[in-house]
Amino acid sequence: MTKLAIITGAAGGIGQALLAEFAETGHRLVAVDLPGSGVAEILAPYGAEHLSYELDLGDEAQIAAFWSWFDAQNAPVDVLVNNAALGPSMAPTLETPLSDFRRTFQVNIYGPFAMAREAAKRMQPGGVIVNTASQAGVLGNPRRNAYAASKAALISMTKSLAAEWASKGIRVNAVAPGYIRTPMVAELERSGKADLALVRQRIPLGRIGRPDEIASVLAWLASPQARYVTGSVVAVDGGWQAFNQPGHAHPPVDGAPPAELARPAAREGARVVLITGSGRGIGAATARRFAKAGDSLILVDREGAEVLAAELGPQHLGLNLDLTEDAAVERLFAGIAARFGRVDVMVNNAAVADQFKPAFEQSGEDLARTLEVNVTAAFHCARESLRLMPAGGGVIVNIGSINSFLPFAPRHAYGASKAAIDVMTRCLAAELGPEGRRVVTVAPGYMRTPATADLEAQGRIDIKAIRRRIPMGDMGRPEDIADAVWFAASEKASYFSGAILYVDGGWTSFGNAGVASGDDSDPQDFSL
Template sequence: MTKLAIITGAAGGIGQALLAEFAEAGHRLVAVDLPGSHVADLVSRFGDHHLSREVDLGDEAQIAAFWSWLDSQSDRVDILANNAALGPTMAPTLNTPLSDFRSTFQVNLYGPFAMAREAAKRMKPGGAIVNTASQAGVLGNPRRNAYAASKAALISMTKSLAAEWASKGIRVTAVAPGYIRTPMVAELERTGKADLSLVRQRVPLGRIGRPDEIAAMIGFLASPQARYITGSVVAVDGGWQAFNQPGHAHPPVAGTPAEELARPAARQGSRVVLITGAGRGIGAATARRFAQGGDILVLADREGAEARAAELGPQHLGMTVDLTDEAAVTGLFDTIRARFGRLDVLVNNAAVADHFRPAFDQTGADLSRTMEVNVTGAFLCARESLRLMPEGEGVIVNLGSINTFLPFAPRHAYGASKAAIDVLTRCLAAELGPEGRRVVTVAPGYIRTPGTGDLEAQGRIDTAAIRRRIPMGDMGRPEDIAEAVWFSASQKASYFSGAILYVDGGWTSFGNAGDASPGDFDL
């Protein structure tokens, strides 16, 4: 069924890329931008069945008039991409009029809120709202007071709306772009307020992002493939936030990199993908997703990997491997080298739960068991994968957890291991970005896996209480994680590195007292 997608700020760089992204997905577009933006001409390129409207989103009366008009054109709204914004004035604090400060919030926060409120009134379950935030809303920058504060406010509002509307089946997420080659950034460069050559040296990937790279992430978050993602704020910044030391993240770049100006040609042929912990649960679902995409798989696990590979086809390889045994792991990679000659993607999924013992009853051996599999094994696979990845290529996807963000007692070892994975991702992304390699974390919430079933059967988790704690009211499916991993490893995620994508039904966005949902409905 054709969906109706509203894109605000549609005449800007990211806005035009969003028009193309949603048009390619087969949606009917409603392009919105300021009076005089000629947004009708822009959207007409995609067909005469699309709609447009010139609206100043800093004016509530114009917003109300827009919705009255749209109601006369359509009886449904499926997607809202809240992308319009005023850029930073770059004025010193002492020279910033209060009127400028207020107008920034009017457009960057009040306008998106009003648009989200009215869109949600018209959405059915399955509706999606994606806000364009900014890395400026996460990291401090001089002379960006109003812009940065408004984007931080938008990030917080994304999470609170996600928690409120999850029970209605409406998802709310945000993307936090780094430097993107848009007219806004071009103007900063033209006026001498930004030196893009220095910016490139601050980005581990060594370049500024393209509008289509932000549009691709927004398109994914708005899609059914992201059905268990709500409240998540995804940094798409080329690894900017992952770099934390003096000096440059990337050597000086001569001129403007070609990949900054245009999307590279699509990769041809199958990738070779290693998935650890692939015998069941999330690993098995991830293997199926990559196989559907035409990739060649190497599946590794303590048990079940060989049978899983055989189910998927004779071109795939399954191996029984103990990831805590260095000799066994290097043997795995020797086999990959001999059979395939390279490795394109590593999915570090293998993990074990802890013993749920109180700290007084836990020993160093308990901690070591969890850390060896969940962290040391992941590091070992990452290290060895680099020897097989073609020069200038390669993606590593590490599986994290909501425990990274909110550790659970008494699951001290598991939480520590997943926190370590998150920062390991950042360290690797900062180091490997200059080599053209990406490293990301996908962090599941509670997922209905055989492992979760085992914990429930042993009385170690209360699934009814867990469902009430999840804004979306239910656990996710292994396929939800598989879709996120698949997208993260794809060319469409080419500027997503050093960051974390939570797939948790809104768990990490809920900070209130009491239950997040009734917990009595299924997704």
């Protein structure tokens, strides 16, 4: 059945890219924008089956009229993209009228809330709402009080709605773009409120993003491949938030780089992908996902990697080895250089759990065991992979954890190791961005893996209690992480760097006292 996507702000830069992205995936479109925006003419080339509607999201009466009109179409609503926004005025605080401040909130938060509320009333399980937030809602900016505060409000609302509606099978996520080449940014440059040459020097990737680079992430979050992602706010900013030192993140750029103006030609041929911890669980699922895409794999684990590689085909290499043995890792990369000549994607997945001991009983040796595998070996593999990555490209995906965002007692070593991974991702992204390389973290929540089953069998975790703590009411699947890793390493994620994608069923969005979901005797599956 054809799915329907409502897209607000459809006549703008990101909005038009969203129309193209959702049309490409076979959605029926309802394009919404201001009166006089020309949204009907913009939508016309996509065909008569698509619909347009003009309204001002700052007017609740117009929003009510839209939904009355929509109901008359006898159409389902599967996806809502809250993309419309009133841009920053850049006025000094003392020169900002309260009427302007209120108008920004009316369009940027009240309007999206009303649209989400009405869409959710009409959605079946499997429905998705995605919001276009902003890095301005995460980082402070002078003279952007109303805009930045409204986007921070939208980010918070994304999480609270995700936690509330997870039991209904409705997912809610957001993307926080950095500087994107849109009419809004062009107007800031024209009016002298933004120096784009200086902006490019502040971005590790050295360029402003394209609208399609935001649309592709929003569309992925709305897709079945993101079925366990809810309450996530994904920073898509070229590494802006990962850079934290005086000076410039990128050397001066002469004009707009080609990749800022148009999507580069699609890459042809198989990539060479190295995946550690790939003998079972998340690593094995990730290997299968990349193999399905036709990539050539190097699989490494203490055990199971050789068997899986043989199962997937003779073009793949599987090696059983201990990544804490430095000499073995050096031999591994010498062998990769000899057989494959390069590494295009490195997935740092290998990890061990800690001992669950109270702090009074933990020793430095206990900490070292976990940190050696989870952090030092990951750094070693990342460093050696960089030596083999082609100039101007390459992606490193580090597997993090919800355990770094919300540490668990007494899992001191594991939480510390995953916090280290998160920040190492940012450091690498800030350093390697000027070389055209991306580094990201995918952070799983609780997954149905052999490792989780082992912890349950040992009595170290309570699966029923865990399910009640997850807004979606159940643990995820290894394939959920595999899909996220594959997307993060793809060209569709080309402006996603130095940031975290949480795949946790809403775990990190829930801050209430009590349980996040109801009785877990019959976990629900909303992967429609």
